[in-house]
Amino acid sequence: MKVLVLGANGRIARLVIERLLKDKNNSLLLYLKNTDRLSSYADDPRVQLVDGDVLDTDKLTKTIEANELDAVYSSVGGIDLAEQTESIIHSMDANGxxxxxxxxxxxxxxxxxGKFGxxxxxxxxxxxxxxRKSAESLEGSDLNYTIIRPAWLTDKDEIDYELTGRNEAFKGTEVSRKSVADLVVKALSDPDEYSYKV
Known part of the structure; x- marks a missing residue:
């Protein structure tokens, strides 16, 4: 599959990239501000680097249009996440x-x-x-989404997690980035199993 990775320099994103590239059939389009940060992938024929801001909806739309993509993985964040999410939805919708x-x-x-909440x-x-606004926008869109809500993140060298659904009380207080990356790869590889899941 060919996957567009948004916010590709994120710590979870880097783990996802490594995992996806282990499968020789996968190719990646890495979208981030300042591609020099991922220059180690510049010579990999299965990787394209795009210097861009997700809030630049026109550029994101044209990037998707210029590539035959199977999926998008978003690892963006920040105070303006809701605006970034709207840009992602618009750019994906514009290209089907x-x-x-x-x-x-x-x-x-x-x-x-409880108190942890x-x-x-x-x-x-x-x-x-x-x-919250991003979740509302995604759930109101026509995208085939999987929304992952990790607990507080650690750098433990482990893959150990359990899933709770949209209407279940959240379990646990922390999870490793490796565990989140594992779930991302599973969700990308098996969309039928994880479609329309929160």
Missing amino acids: LKRLVFISASGAHHEIP QWNEEAIADYLPGF
Whole structure:
């Protein structure tokens, strides 16, 4: 498959890139600000680097149009995540590209109970509105989405996680980036299993 990776220099994104490139049938379009940060991939024939901002909807739309893509993986974030998400939805819709795997955050649906939920709300209060608006926009779109809501991230060298659905109380407090990357790769590789999942 050919995957567009948005926010390709992110720590989870880098793990996903490594995993996807282990399969010789995969090719990647890495979209990020300042492609020099991923110059190690410049000579890989299965990798294209695009210097761009997701908020530049025209450029993102043209990038998707110029490539035959199977899926998009978004690892973007920030205070303006809702605006970035609208740009992604518009660019994909304009090109008839449907499959999106999207990194969100725990608490995006008010799904964390108890004191940890309260602490989480306070800890990422500036970012939660963007996560919540993004989830609302994605769920209201016609994209075939998988929205991943990881707990607090660690750099533990392990793959160990459990999934909770959209209407289930959130379980756990932390998860390794390797675990999140594992789920991203599974969701990209088996869209039927993970379609329209939050």
